Amino acid sequence: MNSSTGPLDDLRSAVLAAAAALAEAGPRSTPTLERPRQADFGDLSTNAAMLLAPVLRAAPRDVAGRLGEELTARLGDRLAKVEVAGPGFLNLFLDDAWFGDALRGVLAAGDAFGGGGARAAAERVNVEFVSANPTGPMHVGHARNAAYGDALARILELHGHAVTREFYVNDHGSQVRRFAESIRARARGEDVPEDGYRGDYVTELASLDDGEISLEELGRRGVAAMLERAAATLDRFRVAMDVWYSERSLHDEGKVKHAFDVLAEQGATYTSEGALWLRTTAYGDDKDRVLVRSSGEHTYFASDIAYHQDKRERGFQRLVDVWGADHHGYINRMKAAFEALGGDPAELELLIMQFVQLAAGRMSKRSGEFVTLDDLVDEIGVDAARWFLLHRSHDTTIELDLELAKRESAENPVYYVQYAHARIAGVLAKAGHDEADVAFADRTLPLEPGERALVMKLLAFPGEVAEAADRRAPHRIAAYALELAQEFTAFYRDCRVVGAEVEDFRLALSIATKRTIARALGLLGVSAPDAM
């Protein structure tokens, strides 16, 4: 737990201390400290007095007045002015020196800026995502899952957690057999079976079948080939998995048996109608679930339980699974199973990605019936694709019209953000500044509104990272990056940098902005070019 992650947190502490001076119990909930919509409401505003009023049984505006006095006593000349406004807001006007120190703080934080604000202790986190079946190419749904899981991992890392990125490989079971049968049929020039795989990619794998090998071996080779493609596609999409975890290995290494033993010890399994069941209803599921079918075959659920038990035994403090919306009906049973294994259900997070809906009538021809991740990257590039997939909340469906996306890619806001970054690089080049020396003298000329606004926006970054991390919401970083770029552009419009009397300050501000844009884009896996 850090005592301070920046000037905003110092102010927040001062507000809380001032509140505590008025009422020992403090406000009934955490006060806000945020940038008001209107400039004449000050640099920052807090609702602390309104939260305190019921506790003190006093009028909110009176409480605000007293709170302002307490705050003034604590902050001295850093606080240029306080005003009581509206129903009881307290608007804070900060001194120029405060902004100068704040900017120095941003620059001094260097690569750590934005991180270190973890509200909870750092954890070892396993993020399992994509996990596309190795029997077909990855489509846009996997692309969204990949972009989201990877960005979440990057955000959690900056936030201070130790993250493992993991891909669960479904290389076991009937689908692999059907995949092998499909390849063999193509190798022989026959039609694929009724329930087989039909894409051209299956035909392309026909050479794997020399006619001698077993169906099982052919399945292994087919899966290996598909995984190689998946890894290449993900690499191109800037996703680097740490672990590719084989479902088959769970069976081969006795981990399924082990998980069954753990469940049996807890008395959570029973046999009925020739099948082995897990009593998930004891943990909130609507019905019990089969682990071993009466035929003797294990269900997919059995593998998944063993997989999660293995993750627990590998010492992660938090497990995050990123699933597609079509799996949400699976949540209760997985949570139940996790609890039956002895796990704390709070340590298992099952995040559901809503679908990418394809605009009707604009399907890709290449893969037959869907737009693949590779298609998307081919058409609009990694930066635009990742931005498009990440800039909305994961729990809302997004609509993809590939033709429209192509046409509009030049108008994509991601380029606006990148442009701001490149423009700063241009300004620095013109000033002959190498970004090494970011020192600046204390201001004698008053700060311009654009300068104050830009510093404030920079200071908001650590809080945004914390929110994005805690709420598993990378899209907030995209929104922040756009706002920061807009704030810089307004500053750039109003404040001459090169040759200005306060050039040193403005160069330092520009550099801090450039780094923060690059960092925010980096969290999304989007590049920040110096020229475009």
Added chain:
RNA sequence: GCGCCCGUAGCUCAGUGGAUAGAGCGCUUGCCUCCGGAGCAAGAGGUCGCAGGUUCGAAUCCUGCCGGGCGCGCCA
């Protein structure tokens, strides 16, 4: 029928108790002697699905409806 997600500007969507609800795209009108015009400024455009409730205060929390998506296998 039950469960999960969604319903906010023409379109795509931010906004999980605070001041006059925002952005991008699209549309209208201006702006290239000016550090990068992939830009800037101004403007039009809203019953925040509907109805109750909680609160000093609700797009936000609760309840019930309506509409859309998805899921309810001894499939994976």
